Amino acid sequence: MIKKGDKKIMNGWAFYDWANSVYPLVISTAIFPIFYETVTSKQVGLGVNGDEVMFWGSQIKNTVLYSYIVAASFLMVCILSPILSGVADYSGSKKRFLQFFCYLGALATASLFFFDPTKMEWSMLSLFFASLGFWNSLVFYNAYLPEVAEKEDHDRLSAKGFSLGYAGASILLIVCLILIQTETMPAEYAFVLTGIWWIGFSQFTYKVLPNSQSKNKITGKILGDGFRELKKVGRFIKTTKRLKRYLYSFFLFSMGVQTVMLIAVLFAKKEVFVGDNANDAGLIIAVLLIQFIAIPGAYTFSWASKKIGNIKTLGIALFIWSLCCAYAYFFVYDPINFYLLAGFVGFVMGGTQSLSRSTYSKYIPETKDTASFFSFYDITEKIGIVIGMVIFGYVEATSGNMRTSVLALIVFFVLGFLALFLIPAKENESMPKEPEADPLFEGHDENTIDG
DSSP: OOOTTOHHHHHHHHHHHHHHTHIIIIIIISHHHHHHHHHIIIIIOBSTTSOEEEETTEEEEHHHHHHHHHHHHHHHHHHHHHHHHHHHHHHTOHHHHHHHHHHHHHHHHHHGGGOOTTOHHHHHHHHHHHHHHHHHHHHHHHTTHHHHSOGGGHHHHHHHHHHHHHHHHHHHHHHHHHHHHTTSSOTHHHHHHHHHHHHHHHHHHHHHOOOOSOOOOOOTTHHHHHHHHHHHHHHHHHTOSHHHHHHHHHHHHHHHHHHHHHHHHHHHHHHTSOGGGOOHHHHHHHHHHHHHHHHHHHHHHHHHHHHHOHHHHHHHHHHHHHHHHHHHHHHOSSHHHHHHHHHHHHHHHHHHHHHHHHHHHHHSOSBSOHHHHHHHHHHHHHHHHHHHHHHHHHHHHHHSOHHHHHHHTHHHHHHHHHHHTTSOSOSTTTOOSGGGGSTTBOOOOTTSOOO
């Protein structure tokens, strides 16, 4: 049984961020993108610029293929998440699903050790399943937040989780860099260490995090069970204004935030650290700068949300994101300007990620079906990322310039910013009457969140 507000359980929950955040840093952001761009260009190097590869008999830019594979993994998350989250709520098995996708992602990450640019069809499968495991595990991990903490603690605990993740991932990245730079180990071993770190430290979370109270058995009607849970959640969301409009805004700005985070290093590798500025070590310094500044950023935005509210604080964050994109397009041609940009991105990244999660956790009702609610959150984010990554890849493919793609991302931030201020401060004028009688919802307080 989960005791809400128990410090041991809350700390154990937050510690999973320490375990899993090595994936987005080492694999999505730092070492693997550099490794990927290097080996696909040097060992294959097709096309006029030597940055194209063969994939199922077709020639395609390496960065465009990367964008499409990541987008495909997110699309699969969108397909699996609603089914599995409903089953997890129905059977009380969130913890088991969290473990399964953790192990899938970690093992797939370790298998990147065998990445072969001459066999891209097989090599990209490892990246696909690593991404699938990481992002699907977050559905069940995030779903525990409203179960382990009181609403007034959501912002702080969410910020603590992200801060632990930034710190832990930075430690492993530094260790890997030292070993790689001193030629103690090849870069491929960093992927194995990432998988081991992820599985190893996640055991602390699994030790203290209990399963849900529901003990319904999973029967042959497993898909029906999952969809029935989601139908109840979907019915509730459709009849609200605040929660529904927040998801609209989150969808829009997620296209920009997550796309920037996923392509930042590839952008720097192609547009900044080239020619006389070519320096992978300098690029990694920028990545570490982002990570360390993200820690105070998460806590600063958590503090600001208490002063002016979550929505206004997120609005400030989106304004800063828009400025960052414009700055990248017009001024970031050298390492110094990229370092300045990295500082601002790191600061706003920590706040945006932690507040996005905690704001949603506050807006959902008191319910046992948290995985189903967070499935909607996750699907909203992933569809946004799929569209963002595909648009980014398409704009680069048609324009031949990544800078144009970065500039296009401003549209998502502006639309997300405008949508934020359509969210009502309170829900009581639009709260549906019928769901209140549904056993899915228990004691929903309609006046707990300020705008």
